[in-house]
Amino acid sequence: MACKILTLVEHESGAIRDTTFELLGLAHRLAGEAGWSASDIKALAIGQDLAGPASSVAARGAAEVICAEGEAVRDYTCDGHARVLESVIGAESPEIVLIGHTPNGWDCAPVVAAGLGVPIATECSNVAFENGRPLFTRKAFNGKFIQVVDLGDARPKVATVQRGASPAFGGGTPGTVRVVPAGVAAGELRAAFAGVKKGETGAVDLTQASVIVSGGRGVGAAEKFGVVRELAAALGGQIGASRPVTDMGWLPHEHQVGSSGVTVNPKLYIACGISGAIQHIVGMKGSGYIVAINKDPDAPIFGVADVGVVGDLFEIVPALTRAVKEAKGQT
């Protein structure tokens, strides 16, 4: 038994997450570039009672879905997942291992790499062969730069891959499903799953807002948020924030927009002093019209904005508030 590319199936109680199919899409492109066959692509699902969901993965790009099943790995723990991954990778000796860069993926993937004694490229936005070598493209410096990494002669080459890095696989010959015991007993695990819970919520619900004015770390302090507040008020909108703002307690957590906050889709989103890290962008890129105000002309936020102003938010934002009031005949 062997394969060239092994992908990890990400699921929650049997519901398969999209990242699974995107990894298979990427695996097929890589196999094409490397001259490997579609039958060299396998997927690993870890959990319990997976045969049903696994057949949908087999129908969408995996030549074989290995279901490592066991009561001890029914729910995700890093310890349980990592043990299974290490042993299956050992048996299949793939060239490339692809894992979604999700909270569970980034949790267990580096543990697996260290267990195998190989490096890992995390949070990749792309993997592609260049001159016969797979190169791993990822962001560094919170998105200010992209870094292209060559994992040399590492075997396997392990990567976590961002959501949206590749289209899902379109379909092909359905693969097979093989159920194997996870080979992990609950007693030997040093981590025990104790539940999933909802985080704090508050009175503000940004998901329904049609105008959001957000402030980031660039605002500088809680007491300086007035300029953002006034613009939001002039526009009849809500106040949003990037993570540092809520982390530092300048605003309550419910104002946080992004992957670990809320996903918003207002008609108008104005980002003030927000650099535009991917975790923020995924939460607001669906907005109808995006305005960015930032003093750094290279800030990634300008990449998703429709219109931008390079400058000091403490000049631009108050001027915009005045202009809005004027336009509304409020002055």
Next chain:
Amino acid sequence: MNALVLIKQVPNTDSPFRINSAGTWVEEGNLTYGLNDYDRYALEELLRLKDAGTITELVALTVGPERASSALRTCLATGADRAVHIKDDALAAADPLSVARAIVAAVKDGGFSLILAGLQADDDNYMQIGPFVARLLGRPCATAVMRLELRDGATVRVERELENNRLQIVDLRLPAVITVQTGINEPRYASLKGIMAAKKKEIRTLTLSDLKLDAGAIAAASARFRTVRLAPPPKAKGAEILSGPADQVAKELVRRIREKTGVI
């Protein structure tokens, strides 16, 4: 119990970043540095346990060049008891796995029940050192932790941040390694008294030979993690940038917002 915090000194995020002439990393000369933001939260979490009397000795450790000692001083000034600085030219361009191996060589016999680190470093964003150290030491690990509670002397209950405002609750058997997400607490600042006291605290420097590690092995591992290039991100369609005096720009923005969204 004793605890260890793994820290890194990183360029401040508002530093003027420029790509170096080799095109493989940033030009270091014009950067200013500070303690990695995520690590401040990790340190604070342990300081609280120390304040509560649960932790007896708190050690801060970094792998980095000479300048990184000032980040250790920051930890000592806020309340860490002592510090370890792994410093060796052979580690300057080392891959993350080699860095983790150096850490493990230094802490192997430290008897640390808890090892905390930041979820990621603000420069490379690798998210690797904590889990690497956990696996190399054979300890359980949890990342992006937003709450941590020692239950009995043998387990720690953590809440890991998932997406969509959900958290996973996991019990880890001690000793364990945990990486902390920002916002878990409110990190304190050093007091003047703390800064003075820190001057008397020990920073122990360790080199590769102290750790019985081989520079050749590190070079070989680092060849399996080579940055081919660092580049500006590809420009997406990109915003149209307005320029001019603030009031003029504001009027133009209003015109566009009105035309495109109808909210004014």
